[in-house]
Amino acid sequence: MSYPFNVRVYGILIDENHNLLVTDELVHGKYITKLPGGGLEFGEGTIDAIKREMMEETGIPVEVTEHFYTTDFFQVSAFNPNAQVLSIYYILKALSSINLSIKQKPFDFDEEKEGAIAFRLIPIQTISEDQFTFPIDKKVASMLKELFV
16 A cells, blocks of 8 residues: 655745735635745755755745644645645745735736736734645644744
């Protein structure tokens, strides 16, 4: 019997004004809010994966400053009911300025189509579980709230 796992890596990037970078996305017809990141590719380590994902999604080179959290509970994939998700979160430091088109409201896509992505900054002092879509991100939001609020 095989057990499919989906390993994901996510970045916690907080700017100099204490704002957390989040992404709003349209994936498989679902509107989701999450931290930037994505899937581990075969043959790559988790740190290389988050650096790659951040470059792909944001164009921002990053340095991993520390591991923050790894999923410690069972979570089925939102997109594949036969796969378990394991998510790894890292605290990141931007190695260049954050030159993104930052939106003020959720899901403010330039073009509303499959794969659309928009970036927002959430003041870390106002972070809450309700601002995120997935259960693991909700737990991370709760952990960040305990640290910063």
